Ligand SMILES: Nc1ncnc2c1ncn2[C@@H]1O[C@H](COP(=O)(O)OP(=O)(O)O)[C@@H](O)[C@H]1O
């Protein structure tokens with residue numbers, strides 16, 4: 220669970236005085252999530268999500284809010300930011316950058332495997348999102364891309380077991396040759412795990428948590444989904460589900476010839492990235508009132524299995 224900052228009633232009232240959202244009725248900390256402090260905010264005008272940004276530098280946050288505004292205006296069901304009366308979308312609350320976004324309906328899939336139709340819906344939505352973001356003008360290199368992986372590996376190295384360190388060294392050596400900019404790309408979500416997709420009546424009603432978004436290869440984004448939606452408990456790939464994901468995506472954005480050979484390397488690169496992300500959260504934890512730490516072992520197993528393909 221993650222709520223790193225408590226918001227008092229007077230602080231909330233002062234913050235809301237800049238918006239036309241009516242009177243606050245309830246503010247409820249959201250347990251899920253790892254990066255920010257999130258709250259469901261009920262006012263007499265509706266339901267919203269209040270986010271206090273705990274990790275991101277204030278200067279980078281507008282990019283994420285602009286992306287979601289852009290995509291929501293193009294039919295992607297993602298949380299559009301609410302503008303304050305003066306037009307701003309990012310303000311300060313409890314000395315943290317803070318924003319209010321629209322609350323989307325539906326619930327994410329928890330504690331069960333996604334069905335074929337849910338996997339297909341996620342693949343199709345990802346392709347629509349890539350196309351909708353193709354003309355987005357702000358450039359923002361993937362914040363957890365290859366440069367971040369190398370830097371984080373160096374930082375983590377002294378904390379790792381000899382076996383983990385050996386795996387990491389081998390991976391960095393193998394992956395440094397893989398092309399990352401010669402394939403179609405643009406804005407990627409980069410964290411589209413099942414917990415970031417909301418379903419209502421079997422259809423996707425929301426895509427949330429764009430705070431890892433940035434510019435990278437579109438196929439790499441699909442590879443992140445393949446690992447997150449199509450892995451079995453032992454880390455191996457459920458090939459039937461992965462094929463379903465690929466087909467649903469490719470029906471909307473046909474995969475180009477140059478991308479085909481990168482499907483397995485990108486799944487491996489995506490596995491490395493989330494293994495590192497979780498190791499970083501474990502070895503360099505942020506102080507927090509309620510903090511969920513996801514298991515790095517899950518992604519070490521996925522990485523080990525993807526190494527068998529390429
Ligand atoms: N716009 C939204 N609409 C509905 N629920 C949301 C929205 N934003 C966040 N949530 C809820 O908050 C939880 C945590 O949000 P998330 O963005 O994943 O957090 P973090 O950025 O800390 O990882 C989600 O799992 C979801 O339940």
Ligand SMILES: N[C@@H](CCOP(=O)(O)O)C(=O)O
Pocket residue numbers: 251252253254410412414415428493496497513
């Ligand atoms: N999805 C990532 C971690 C990022 O967490 P989120 O709550 O921001 O989606 C993982 O599973 O490691």
